Amino acid sequence: MTLVSNDLTNHLAEEQTILGIQLAFGATSRPVTDHRTRVRALITDQVSPLVPAAEEERRFPREAVAALGAAGLFHERWSGGIHGDLGRAVVLAEEMGRAGLGGVGIGVGLHLEAATSLLRDFGTSAYAEAVLGLALAGESVCCVATSEQHVGSDLSAVETELTREGTHWRVRGEKWFVSPGAAADFALVLCRGDRGPAIVIVPRTGLTPVKRWATTGMRSLETVRLRVDARVADDAVLVRPGSGLAAVAQGLMYERLALAAQILGALDLASVLAITHLKRRRQFGSPLYRHQALRLRLADLHSRILVARRGLYATVAEVSAGGPASLSDMAALKVTVARLGERVTSECAHIFGGRGYVEDQNPMERLWRDLKVGRLGGGSDEMMWELVAAGFRPDHQLYDHWVAT
Structure with a gap:
């Protein structure tokens, strides 16, 4: 493309x-x-x-x-x-x-x-x-509340409690980094029941924003610390205790795919602006595009974006045709694109010189700040690599053929 x-x-x-x-x-x-x-x-x-x-x-x-x-x-x-x-x-x-x-x-x-x-x-x-x-x-805004103060990627250790109180359930705890938490009409809360993690639908009446985080980027995402205290009926238990983690993993798969696509869209914006800037901006009597180091740098970034996008499209086509929706494949796609996004936006902002570091001149500075979250949201780089590694399959027959034992 x-x-x-x-x-x-x-x-x-x-x-x-x-x-x-x-x-x-x-x-x-x-x-x-x-x-x-x-x-x-x-x-x-x-x-x-x-x-x-x-x-x-x-x-x-x-x-x-x-x-x-x-x-x-x-x-x-x-x-x-x-x-x-x-x-x-x-x-x-x-x-x-x-x-x-x-x-x-x-x-x-x-x-x-x-x-x-x-x-x-x-x-x-x-x-x-x-x-x-x-x-x-679009009549209600929904979010997913999983992480806690002492629980980041290890969701099996959630401390938010789900307990029985008569004919209802009580959900109590505090969730960190919930997006967009303060705007949500409903939160799907990962909590701990008697048989393990569960997911419960909690309406706004049981949600209290405790703190709005002053995030470096994604400022309009409104990420908050959220106190949860609600009594809900049986039909609000979306995923029964013991199955919550598997359900969250499935939701994260779609989130990671969409995140990769959104980052690639943002990289289109960043790279087109940088390319056009090279064509228009003149230094030492000629357009910046004449400087080989700059145009080859963008050619390298363009090539990486192209390959990443085709990987995204190939994944979509394969899964849509009935192929497996692999958690490890989605993790690989997300972490690769997220790391690429951080590099591309940094380089494109650099090409704008001082203008790339000023908020009111162009979107480069905000894109640079915003896309950093791609390496954390939906799972950190390290967690994504763990999922990729979990999908490794050895071939002992091939090994024995090629490697002396």
């Missing part, structure tokens, strides 16, 4: 070939070009205008979820088979990244991919189905 041209038709002609429209979007759906054009217009008209105030106030705008849900994008994403429409998930995430939505886009992704996937896959009660309907329509 070319990063130099902004012409939408040329930009998507190659994409149709890469995705294999019939695999990633289904035989009866619109062509990918039409869908992406529609998504881009919706984001431009209804979501992008929300970003400046959201960044300034460090607040997640509920209107973003409402606008995209009302347009039917959430229903379309989760239509179809077991994984919904992964092609549409990737297009939405990429376009949010390409629009520079930052924390607003990540918040939408967490609502749609992490929370809604859990409601869709595990919700069997009328209450859970009703919450799912509100989430898909």
